[in-house]
Amino acid sequence: xxxxxxxxxxxxxxxxxxxxxxxxxxxxxxxxxxxxxxxxxxxxxxxxxxxxxxxxxxxxxxxxxxxxxxxxxxxxxxxxxxxxxxxxxxxxxxxxxxxxxxxxxxxxxxxxxxxxxxxxxxxxxxxxxxxxxxxxxxxxxxxxxxxxxxxxxxxx
Numbered sequence: 001x002x003x004x005x006x007x008x009x010x011x012x013x014x015x016x017x018x019x020x021x022x023x024x025x026x027x028x029x030x031x032x033x034x035x036x037x038x039x040x041x042x043x044x045x046x047x048x049x050x051x052x053x054x055x056x057x058x059x060x061x062x063x064x065x066x067x068x069x070x071x072x073x074x075x076x077x078x079x080x081x082x083x084x085x086x087x088x089x090x091x092x093x094x095x096x097x098x099x100x101x102x103x104x105x106x107x108x109x110x111x112x113x114x115x116x117x118x119x120x121x122x123x124x125x126x127x128x129x130x131x132x133x134x135x136x137x138x139x140x141x142x143x144x145x146x147x148x149x150x151x152x153x154x155x156x
Contacts, residue, residue: 054104062108065145069112069122076123077102077114078152080131101126125150 052060069075079098105126106114114124118136127133127148135141139152 055107058104058108061145061147061149062105065124065143065149065151066109066112068143068151069109069124072111074113074115074120075109076117076120076152077105078118078123078125078127078136079105079116080127080133080148121154123152123154125152 129148140155142151142153144150
């Protein structure tokens, strides 16, 4: 085959197969480039849809409460552990959820220290909104922040 002879499928030296392979590779690369360009265009025009993490959610939820508490010291904490689940696994899951909520509340209210007790003058109630218990004996509600978040103060 000379340089002036175009490749043909029947000339038997495999050059037509090489051209088809190069053409297929070029089409695959072109498709990849077009797909990436379309994805970048979509990502650039789509609004950011970030979901806030639980720490940020708790910080926002406790923001108003933080403004009514002393800036330092110890504050009591009441949660909703409900350890009476019908199975040990459910009881354990409820206890873990209670502990997680306690830690998130402690982080959101720092540097105030939360103590799971009703001994301090102020007590933060962090309950499930559907199952909010009554006011603890010897306390009055200072403010109900909604969504199960309540600040109690020891009655004089």
